[in-house]
Amino acid sequence: MRIAMISEHASPLAVGGADGSGGQHTHVAELAAALVGEGHDVRVYTRRDSAVQPESVGTPDGYRVCHVPAGPTLRVPRDELLPHMGEFGRWLAGQWRDGDWTPDVAHAHFWMSGLATLHAGRRTGVPVVLTYHSLGSVKRRLSGARETSPPGRVGYERALGRAADRVIVQCQDEVGELVRLGVPRSRMALVPAGVNQELFRPDGPVAPRDPARPRIITVGRLVERKGIQDVIRALPAVPDAECVVVGGPPAELLPANGFARRLHALAESCGVADRVKLLGGLPREQLGRWYRSADLLVAAGWHEPFGLTPLEGMACGVPVVGTNVGGIADSVVNGLTGDLVPPRDPRALGTAVRRLLADRVRRFAYATAALDRIRNRYSWKRCAEQLSSVYATVSTVGRPAPAVA
Ligand code: UDP
Numbered sequence: 001m002r003i004a005m006i007s008e009h010a011s012p013l014a015v016g017g018a019d020g021s022g023g024q025h026t027h028v029a030e031l032a033a034a035l036v037g038e039g040h041d042v043r044v045y046t047r048r049d050s051a052v053q054p055e056s057v058g059t060p061d062g063y064r065v066c067h068v069p070a071g072p073t074l075r076v077p078r079d080e081l082l083p084h085m086g087e088f089g090r091w092l093a094g095q096w097r098d099g100d101w102t103p104d105v106a107h108a109h110f111w112m113s114g115l116a117t118l119h120a121g122r123r124t125g126v127p128v129v130l131t132y133h134s135l136g137s138v139k140r141r142l143s144g145a146r147e148t149s150p151p152g153r154v155g156y157e158r159a160l161g162r163a164a165d166r167v168i169v170q171c172q173d174e175v176g177e178l179v180r181l182g183v184p185r186s187r188m189a190l191v192p193a194g195v196n197q198e199l200f201r202p203d204g205p206v207a208p209r210d211p212a213r214p215r216i217i218t219v220g221r222l223v224e225r226k227g228i229q230d231v232i233r234a235l236p237a238v239p240d241a242e243c244v245v246v247g248g249p250p251a252e253l254l255p256a257n258g259f260a261r262r263l264h265a266l267a268e269s270c271g272v273a274d275r276v277k278l279l280g281g282l283p284r285e286q287l288g289r290w291y292r293s294a295d296l297l298v299a300a301g302w303h304e305p306f307g308l309t310p311l312e313g314m315a316c317g318v319p320v321v322g323t324n325v326g327g328i329a330d331s332v333v334n335g336l337t338g339d340l341v342p343p344r345d346p347r348a349l350g351t352a353v354r355r356l357l358a359d360r361v362r363r364f365a366y367a368t369a370a371l372d373r374i375r376n377r378y379s380w381k382r383c384a385e386q387l388s389s390v391y392a393t394v395s396t397v398g399r400p401a402p403a404v405a
Helices: 023-037 082-098 111-124 136-146 153-163 172-181 228-237 251-256 258-270 284-292 308-315 346-357 360-377 380-394
Strands: 002-006 041-047 056-058 064-068 105-109 128-131 166-169 188-190 215-219 242-246 276-280 296-299 320-323 338-341
Touching (some): 002 082, 023 308, 041 082, 082 111, 105 111, 166 172, 215 228, 215 284, 228 242, 228 258, 242 284, 251 276, 258 276, 284 308, 296 308, 338 346, 346 360
Parallel strands (some): 002 041, 002 105, 105 128, 166 188, 215 242, 215 296, 296 320, 320 338
């Protein structure tokens, strides 16, 4: 099949650890590669945000990235992109109607891509599949007045869920959230994303560490909802352990980062500053050695639409203590592949981490079961196979073209 993937702000060419480039870039890049592996012809459409970007570029993984001229040719914060989605959608429609490549299905990532894709799909008869990645209703509940999404996001997300041919949900929690929003369950397909098991595996180089000191690792952007501050608050209950924090801007830019400074100050006031190491953002290729160097991974998010980092840790054979939210509640099976604790509860987190660090046998059992779960449930190949059958059921192949001008 010809598959278009639309990811307006998250280019698969920008995968990395810099602030703001999180899971969606990685998701789109690895999914596109896995779909090529299934024999599909894949193009990823992302907004052109630099004058040096070519119109389209092939990747070593076999898919093409097309840079869509919509809005200024420079980086624009994600939350300010909405006014350019009409132009994005019109450009897509023009290409798919008049160009030499019309997709059989278009898979939009994030709600703003959904708007542009639906616009183009309506005008060309291309069916639309949507993955939200995150939901405005959840962000609003968590962030309240600090929520920076454009007003109306929740309404758009509801309308999109009703209009798209299929909504791909990534975890059970998202199913409930969307049902409450008014999206019919019959439109949803639950297809968890995968984890890169070549990059993240139990064998391979290990970052240096002090063998006498237990190591906890937590990986994520330096933003409040990742709960890194809760991990630091939990540390006094975990004597001796060091906590390695990976994520945010690269190390040399950390001193200028307000959130990193707040974490340092918090560590000082909790009396654990000598046990907290902020490494800054690292290239993904370097993460495996850090995961493998840890005795356990903590994923303390207040909410996690999917959560790649706990899965990456599990794929490296590291047991996880996670919060019982979003995708983490699906990937970590409590008492079998890790421990789940309530979010925003440093006391419960500290107790779970201390208990698990004191029990080598249980850590080994969790790690073994976690690896098994990753291999069975979270491979990109499995995800691409499941999506292929979703695409086939909504595809235009064999469907009459719509009578739209
Ligand atoms: N990541 C990275 N370098 C870092 C920190 C994170 O490459 O220093 C990657 C990490 O491997 C994962 C992604 O960024 O693939 C984060 O995805 P996740 O779903 O955990 O969180 P999001 O940022 O999407 O909220």
